[in-house]
Amino acid sequence: MTAQSRDDAQARLSGVADLLWRTRPPGRRGPKPKLTPEQIADAAIAIADRGGLPAVTMQHVADELGTAKMALYRYVPGRTEVEALMLDRALGTPCEPEQDAWQSALTRWATKLYECASRRPWSIELIQRPHLPGPNELAWFEAGLSAMGELPLEGGEKLDALAMLSGHVMSIIRQQAAGLTPESELAAALAPILEQRAGEYPLTVAAFAQSEKSGRDGALRFGIERMIAGIEALAAERLRGRQSKR
């Protein structure tokens, strides 16, 4: 990595950090700002909700707000930062943790994450690229850890567990956005290929046929349940180890 590109990265990161975490001094002199970074983010979100992430261009955002494109750059260093703001606003604050067993708390956490993110499929595109997490993202993290309260795992393992669960949620949302429903064009294009080459992919063809017949739609739940069960097995193992040491 060149010194140049490292400096660039640093500059970009501190720009994002300033916006997300508000280290900016409140300007004094000069004309009143007509906009705020938040308004810009909201406009961008509105556009993304209608036309997806690719529709979010500086021009469109400016049109949405009724200003000139270049005016936006007074409030936001560039497109990257707009996306960072969009993401953290879209995530929102996680809901309060109710006090119950870690199994149901974690399940609820993952389910809520799903509900929240699947309302804005573009948000997972953003969250899955390298980025500095914002306040809301960290709050979700904190909430997840809190749900695992008395679970007998190390800190690092809890982080891994959260990564596993959130990764699953996002992967499912992507899958749904891709439209692997039998009606989608994608499935329509794949069907004849699969049919023609059934010999080469016998298990795949069989599995899809069986899955369509029973009309399954529980990939999200299936994954969450298996993961919880897997964590439960580890926890049980740990407890057993503890007892035998005694």
Added chain:
Amino acid sequence: MTAQSRDDAQARLSGVADLLWRTRPPGRRGPKPKLTPEQIADAAIAIADRGGLPAVTMQHVADELGTAKMALYRYVPGRTEVEALMLDRALGTPCEPEQDAWQSALTRWATKLYECASRRPWSIELIQRPHLPGPNELAWFEAGLSAMGELPLEGGEKLDALAMLSGHVMSIIRQQAAGLTPESELAAALAPILEQRAGEYPLTVAAFAQSEKSGRDGALRFGIERMIAGIEALAAERLRGRQSKR
């Protein structure tokens, strides 16, 4: 959806299908083609390996091959199709399934997938967007199903299990690409924020501290093991159900 956009989608899909699944008639008259779609894909792969997906532009690919940009369009409808070819070539064919217990077979499958995809981080970016799967991608699928051979699950559940495992693998690769290692700029930018706001995110701070101290690096393995354990629990449940019915 408008009729226009549906037709566009159809046309794009059939272009990809022709390339990936070779339904093209071999041309006869005229000059010999100087290139093949495969060469183009390989050039694009070389570029992506060096500079990531954004560096893959038609211009760069043409430069790499020593031809003019517009020459590429004789062999490939557009950028989308180049990416589809890149992906399927990058995936390669999955390795032969050895005959052993489904647990180790599935674990090996996921691990191989990891090794293969983490060599080319850009491939997960491609595989995670809506696309028509190519021969190699389907072969991986088939291999995964074959690994689950005698596992007492329905077809749909097996699909869900594969989605869960592959989702985890991809999520881990993304995480590593983002560089959440303590040396990365991203971590360096996050650290002071976390420190300053330790009060708001106590569990997060604690978990990261604990995880750094023990130097954990097993997120991939942790997830795979938990998932296998979770599937195992389900399988055991099924078998118990079967026996009690008898």
Added chain:
DNA sequence: AGAAAAATGCGTCTCATGGACACAGTAAAG
């Protein structure tokens, strides 16, 4: 009050990218 300083709104330019189109050259088929 008046001047200086600081901040804003935004027009203009540049550069990269994907892709449409046309035209000339080439090699096989009749």
Added chain:
DNA sequence: CTTTACTGTGTCCATGAGACGCATTTTTCT
């Protein structure tokens, strides 16, 4: 040897991110 399908590529256009400069507006300081 003409016809014809197919190839290589130069030209042109639309769209997007962003640098830069300038006029304008407020606040602060003398």
